[in-house]
Amino acid sequence: MMYICNGTKIAFQLRYFIELAYKGTNYHGWQQQPDAISVQELINKALTTIFRTPINVVGAGRTDTGVHAEQLFAHVDFDTKIDTKDITYKLNSILPNDIAIEKILAVTEDAHARFNAISRSYEYRVFLGRNPFLLENTLQLNNRKLNIVKMNEAAEILLTYTNFKSFSKTISNVQTYNCDVRKATWVLTNKSLIFHITADRFLRNMVRAIVGTLLEVGLEKITLEEFKKIIESKNRSNAGTSVPAQGLYLTQVTYPKTIFIHE
Numbered sequence: 047m048m049y050i051c052n053g054t055k056i057a058f059q060l061r062y063f064i065e066l067a068y069k070g071t072n073y074h075g076w077q078q079q080p081d082a083i084s085v086q087e088l089i090n091k092a093l094t095t096i097f098r099t100p101i102n103v104v105g106a107g108r109t110d111t112g113v114h115a116e117q118l119f120a121h122v123d124f125d126t127k128i129d130t131k132d133i134t135y136k137l138n139s140i141l142p143n144d145i146a147i148e149k150i151l152a153v154t155e156d157a158h159a160r161f162n163a164i165s166r167s168y169e170y171r172v173f174l175g176r177n178p179f180l181l182e183n184t185l186q187l188n189n190r191k192l193n194i195v196k197m198n199e200a201a202e203i204l205l206t207y208t209n210f211k212s213f214s215k216t217i218s219n220v221q222t223y224n225c226d227v228r229k230a231t232w233v234l235t236n237k238s239l240i241f242h243i244t245a246d247r248f249l250r251n252m253v254r255a256i257v258g259t260l261l262e263v264g265l266e267k268i269t270l271e272e273f274k275k276i277i278e279s280k281n282r283s284n285a286g287t288s289v290p291a292q293g294l295y296l297t298q299v300t301y302p303k304t305i306f307i308h309e
Contacts, residue, residue, distance in 0.1 A: 059123040062130070063151045063159060063306075064089070064103060064137075069144040070114040071182045071292065077108040085109075085145060086120070092140040093122065096133065106159045106299045107166065110251070112291030114183070117148075117298050121159040157305040165228065165244055167298040170257045170289065172239040185293040192264035194232055194239070200263040200273045201230040201241070204256070211280040213255035223249060223280070232260075244298075251288055259286035 066089070074082035078090065086105060093101040103120040130150040137147045173184040180186065204227050211223035229244040241257055259276060262268045268276070268286075276284045 059125060059155070060127055061121055061123050061153050061155050061157055062128065063153050063157065063301075064120045064122060065148040065151065066118055066120065067116050067146045067148060068114065068118075069182075070109060070112050072142075072144060074111045075109050075113065076105050076115070076118065082111075085115075088141060088145060089120065089137070092137050095140060096136050097124075104159050106163050107248075107296075109294075109296055110291055113294045113296070114292075115296040118296055119159045119163075119299050119301070121153065121157060152307040153305045154307065157301075162301050162305055164300045164302060165246055165298075166248060166296065166300075167229075167242070167244040168248070168253045169243075169295045169297050170241040170253060171293045171295065172241075174237045174239055182292055185289055190265065192239070192261070193266055194234055194264060196266070196270065197232050197260050197264040200260055200270055201232060201243075203270065203274060203277070204230045204243075207277050209280060210249055210252055210256075210277070212276050212282055212285045213252045213259070214249035214282060215251040216282050220249060225249065225252070230256075254288040254291070254294060255282070255285050257293075258289045261289070262286045 066085075068085050070085075072083070073085050076085050078084050078086040086103060090100075090102050093103070101122060103122045105120045106118055109115055109118070128150070130152070134147050134150050141147070171184045173180050173186045174190070174192075176186055176188050177184075208224045208226065210225050210227075214220070214223055225248060226246040227243065228246075229242060231242050233240050233242065241260065243253060243256070259268075259273065263270065263273055
């Protein structure tokens with residue numbers, strides 16, 4: 047879109063949020079990388095095909111290899127106003143079946159999919175038994191007795207701390223290990239055991255490391271007091287093993303309502 051100011055043409059771009067979901071089994075995470083297929087790469091290619099010009103999207107964050115997303119947002123700029131329903135349809139026609147575009151939303155020109163996010167929510171899904179149809183979607187624990195009451199008591203302890211270096215990937219280029227964890231709880235339904243956690247931000251590998259440590263509480267390998275000491279140590283080697291990626295889901299990313307433009 048072009049505007050004339052004192053005889054000079056000035057280009058303005060219109061920004062949109064793309065809401066999407068994907069099953070992460072076949073991908074090396076969200077973020078584009080040189081030698082592995084990623085979700086971001088496929089969306090970039092699909093948009094480039096539709097508009098016949100190179101297009102790159104910016105995601106709300108990255109998910110690791112094999113991690114799933116029930117809701118993730120990415121922002122993208124266009125020179126002109128687009129038909130959001132038409133582009134949604136075209137993207138879903140091009141992309142593989144394990145990636146779905148839910149909708150495309152007009153946003154303010156300075157809206158940022160990553161930096162404007164207010165909170166992010168994850169689930170880690172455990173199946174207490176064996177189910178061949180859930181192998182790619184859950185961690186399966188066969189005949190393992192868990193003290194879920196203790197696991198929830200330990201999860202509640204997370205809300206009283208802010209520094210989560212003990213659950214962060216050892217090599218991490220972050221300026222702070224502080225996160226505002228607002229919710230952390232386990233919910234059991236029949237054989238399905240799901241850990242829900244919400245925070246303003248997450249460190250790399252944080253949820254999987256927390257779940258691995260909480261499972262050690264449930265197996266009564268560590269006490270609640272020892273769980274507190276692990277957090278306070280700010281040492282990743284003291285925490286439990288990271289659980290496998292296939293049970294982890296990014297379930298929700300929230301934004302201030304003011305960045306969305308209602309057309």
